[in-house]
Amino acid sequence: MNQPERTDEELLASARQGDEEAFAVFLRRHTATVHRWMVRAVGLDDADDMTQDIFLKAYRGLARFRGDAPPRAWLASIADNAVKNRYRSRSRFRRVFAGSSDANPDLDPPERRAGPEEDARTGESRRVVAEALRLLAPEFRMAVVLRDIEEWSYEEIAASLSLPVGTVKSRIARGRGQLREILTPMLAGGLP
Amino acid sequence: MSPPTATHPAESLELLSRHHDGDLSAAEREAFETHLAECADCRAAADAFERSLAAFRTAPEAPVPTDLSARILRKIRAQSPSRRPFGVMFGIDIRWAGVFMAALLVAIIAPVLLSSKRELARPASAPAAPPDSLTAYVVEAEGDKAAQEKRDALANELRDGAKAAPRGVAKESPKIAAKAAPESNAGGTGRAAQAPSDAAAAEEPKTRERRQEPASASAGGALDRPVPQAPAPLAAAAPSEAAAQKKSEGARDGAPVAAQQAAPRRSVAAPDRIGGEAGFSAREEAQSAEVRIDVRALDSDGAAPDVEQTPAADRLRALRGREFVLVVEADGFVRSVEPAHREDERNKLLKEKDAEAAAGDTVLRELRFRATGRPRRVLVQVR
Numbered sequence: 001m002n003q004p005e006r007t008d009e010e011l012l013a014s015a016r017q018g019d020e021e022a023f024a025v026f027l028r029r030h031t032a033t034v035h036r037w038m039v040r041a042v043g044l045d046d047a048d049d050m051t052q053d054i055f056l057k058a059y060r061g062l063a064r065f066r067g068d069a070p071p072r073a074w075l076a077s078i079a080d081n082a083v084k085n086r087y088r089s090r091s092r093f094r095r096v097f098a099g100s101s102d103a104n105p106d107l108d109p110p111e112r113r114a115g116p117e118e119d120a121r122t123g124e125s126r127r128v129v130a131e132a133l134r135l136l137a138p139e140f141r142m143a144v145v146l147r148d149i150e151e152w153s154y155e156e157i158a159a160s161l162s163l164p165v166g167t168v169k170s171r172i173a174r175g176r177g178q179l180r181e182i183l184t185p186m187l188a189g190g191l192p
Numbered sequence: 193m194s195p196p197t198a199t200h201p202a203e204s205l206e207l208l209s210r211h212h213d214g215d216l217s218a219a220e221r222e223a224f225e226t227h228l229a230e231c232a233d234c235r236a237a238a239d240a241f242e243r244s245l246a247a248f249r250t251a252p253e254a255p256v257p258t259d260l261s262a263r264i265l266r267k268i269r270a271q272s273p274s275r276r277p278f279g280v281m282f283g284i285d286i287r288w289a290g291v292f293m294a295a296l297l298v299a300i301i302a303p304v305l306l307s308s309k310r311e312l313a314r315p316a317s318a319p320a321a322p323p324d325s326l327t328a329y330v331v332e333a334e335g336d337k338a339a340q341e342k343r344d345a346l347a348n349e350l351r352d353g354a355k356a357a358p359r360g361v362a363k364e365s366p367k368i369a370a371k372a373a374p375e376s377n378a379g380g381t382g383r384a385a386q387a388p389s390d391a392a393a394a395e396e397p398k399t400r401e402r403r404q405e406p407a408s409a410s411a412g413g414a415l416d417r418p419v420p421q422a423p424a425p426l427a428a429a430a431p432s433e434a435a436a437q438k439k440s441e442g443a444r445d446g447a448p449v450a451a452q453q454a455a456p457r458r459s460v461a462a463p464d465r466i467g468g469e470a471g472f473s474a475r476e477e478a479q480s481a482e483v484r485i486d487v488r489a490l491d492s493d494g495a496a497p498d499v500e501q502t503p504a505a506d507r508l509r510a511l512r513g514r515e516f517v518l519v520v521e522a523d524g525f526v527r528s529v530e531p532a533h534r535e536d537e538r539n540k541l542l543k544e545k546d547a548e549a550a551a552g553d554t555v556l557r558e559l560r561f562r563a564t565g566r567p568r569r570v571l572v573q574v575r
Contacts, residue, residue, distance in 0.1 A: 024265055031261045039254040048257060052264045059268050129251035147213075148249050154215075173209035176245060183244035 008071035016062045023062070027055050030075060033150075037076070040149055041083050041141040043130035050086065054079050073160035076152075080142035080161050087138035132182040140175030147172050201227055202234030208241045307495065483508045485559075486573040490517065496570045500524065501560035508555060511574040516552045520568040524561040529553040532571060 006014075006025070014022035034054055038047035057078050065074055133141065143161065146152040157172075158165045201207055201224060210216050211224055228235050257263075483505045489496040497520060502508070515532040529552050556572060 020269075023268075024261075027264060027268075028261045031264065032256045035256045035260065036253065040248075040251075044254045047254065048260060051260060052267055055264045056268060056271065129248055132248070144248075148245060154213075169210065169215070170206060172213075173206040176209050176212070176241065177205035179248055180241050180244040183247050184240045187240075187243055187247060 009067060012062065012065055012067075012071055015059075016065065023059060026071070030072065031055075033072070034075060034079060036149065037079055037142070037145050038083075039130075040133060040145045041079070042086065043134060044127075045130075046086075050079075050082060054082050057082065069159045070156075073156060076142060076146060076157075076160035077162065083141050084138045128186050129183075132179060132186070135182045136175060136178050140171050140178065143168060143171040144175035144179070148176075200231065200234050200237070202231070202237040202241075205241075208238055211238075212242065212245065483512060484575040486571075486575065488571040488573075490569040490571050493564075493566065493568060497524065497564045497568055498562040499559060500562050501558070503555045503558035507558075508574055511552055511555060513575065514552065515571060515573045516556055518556060518559070518570050518572055520561045520564075520570060522563060522566050524563040526557045526559050526561075527567070529556045 006022070008026060008029070011022045011026040011029075015026065031051065035047055035051045038050040038054075042050050054075065058075060061078070065071070069077075136144070143157055146157045146160065147154075152160075154165050154168050154172075157163075158168045161168065163171070207216075207220075207224060211221065216224065228238055485499065485502060485508070487496040487499060517530045517532045519527040521527050531552055559572070561568070561570075
C-alpha cells in the first residue's frame with residue numbers, strides 16, 4: 001500500500017533482497033519512460049521488445065546496482081548497452097548474410113528506400129523520425145535521446161553512460177549533426 | 193564533426209550543439225550570434241540544425257501498450273533463474289513435483305501391498321495362487337543344546353494339548369512339519385486337515401515352512417515333533433493353547449509381530465544338515481540361532497517361487513547380512529549364484545568378493561525352489 005510512495009532507491013534496495021513486488025512497482029513506474037526512449041532509439045516496431053529486454057537485464061543485474069548513480073541513470077546505462085548491442089549484432093548479421101561492409105548509416109542505402117517526399121506527403125512524421133534514428137550511429141542514440149527528449153543534464157548523462165562530460169558533449173553534438181544531415185532533406189520535402 | 197573555421201564557425205557541430213544547450217560562455221555566445229547575423233551560410237547551417245532537432249523532439253509520441261508492464265513482469269517471473277517464486281526449481285514447481293512423486297510412490301508400492309494381501313487372503317486349498325513377491329524363510333539349527341532342552345520341555349508341556357490335533361500329514365511325511373496357509377480367523381484344528389496343499393507339500397521332504405502370521409495362521413499339518421515353533425503349529429494343535437500361546441507371543445514380540453503382519457512371510461525350518469530332520473524351537477529361543485532367508489523376485493514373472501529346501505542353518509549363518517542374485521532353473525534347481533551389492537558396497541567389498549561369491553555359490557546352490565516351469569531370477573537375502 002505504501003510502496004507507490006517509496007523512492008526508486010528504496011524499491012531497488014528491497015528488490016535486491018528478493019522483494020519482487022518492489023521491483024514490479026519500479027517497473028510500472030518506469031515502463032513508459034523506457035518505452036519512450038526505445039521509440040526514439042530503435043523505433044516503434046521494436047520498442048516493446050527492447051523495453052522488455054531492458055527490464056529483464058535490470059532485474060538480473062539487481063545485484064550489481066550499488067546506488068552510486070540514480071536508478072533512472074542505471075536504467076539508461078542498461079538501455080544504452082542494449083541499443084548498442086542490438087545494432088552491433090544486427091550489423092554483424094548484415095556482414096555475414098548480406099555482405100554489408102558496416103553499419104555506417106551513411107553507407108546503408110536500404111534504409112533510404114522510402115523517399116522523404118512520400119513520407120512527408122503521408123504525414124508519417126513519426127515514421128520519418130524513426131527512419132532517421134535508424135540511420136543514427138548507435139553510440140549517439142541514447143545520448144541524444146537523454147539530452148533532447150528527456151532533457152537530462154550533461155552530468156547525468158555522463159554518469160549514466162559512464163563517460164566523461166566532454167565525451168558526452170561531443171557525442172551529443174555529433175549525433176545532432178547526423179540528425180541534421182538525415183532530417184534536413186526530409187524537412188525540405190515538406191515534413192511538418 | 194566539421195572542424196570550425198574562422199570564416200564559418202557554424203560548421204562546428206559542437207559549437208552549434210553547445211549554443212543550442214546554452215552551454216556557451218557569454219563571450220562565446222555573443223561572438224557567435226554576432227557572426228550569425230552577418231553570415232548567411234552559418235545562419236542557414238544553424239537554422240537547419242535547430243529545425244532538425246525540433247522535428248526530432250516534437251515527433252508524436254507513441255502510445256505505450258497498456259499491458260506492457262504486465263507482460264514484462266510475466267516474462268521476468270517465467271525466465272528469471274535467480275529469483276523464482278518460492279518452490280520453483282529448474283523451472284519446476286517442486287510443490288507439484290512432490291505431489292507427483294508421492295503419487296508415483298503409491299503407484300509403485302500399491303501393487304506390492306495388494307499382492308501381499310492377496311497372498312495372505314489365499315485359502316489353504318488354493319496353493320496355485322501367486323505367492324508373495326517377498327518371502328522370508330526362517331532356517332533354524334538344533335545346535336543350541338540349552339535351547340533344545342527348553343524346546344523339549346515346552347514341547348512336553350504342550351504335547352498333551354496337542355494330542356487331539358490331526359497329525360496325519362506329518363506322520364505321512366515326517367520331514368515336512370507344516371505348511372501354513374493364511375486364515376482370516378485363527379485356530380481351528382480342522383482346518384489343518386482340510387488343507388490338501390499341505391498333503392501335497394508333505395511329499396517334499398526336508399523343508400518346514402510356515403507363515404509367520406500369528407493372528408491369522410493355522411497349520412496345514414500337525415507337527416511331526418510336537419515342539420511348538422511358532423503360533424501357527426500351536427494353533428493347529430489346540431485352539432485354546434494356541435490362543436494362549438499367541439497371546440503370550442504377542443506380548444513378547446509385539447513389535448515384530450506387527451512388522452511381520454505388514455510384510456507377510458513364510459518361515460522354513462531347515463535341517464541342520466542337508467537331508468537331515470528339521471528342528472524347531474520357540475521363536476524367542478531360536479533368535480540366536482535363527483537364520484532367515486528373504487526371497488524376492490527380480491524378474492517380471494510374478495512373485496518369487498516357493499523355497500522347498502534350504503541349506504543347513506549353520507552354513508547359511510556364514511552368509512548373514514549378504515544378498516545374492518540367484519538364477520533358478522525351471523525345475524527349481526539353482527543354476528547360478530552371484531553376490532548382489534549396491535554399487536558403493538560393491539567397491540568396498542571388492543576384495544572379499546571372490547571368497548564371498550564362492551561361499552554363497554556353494555551354500556545357496558543347495559536351495560531348492562518349487563518348479564515353476566520357467567527359469568526365474570530372484571534376490572536372496574540372508575539375515
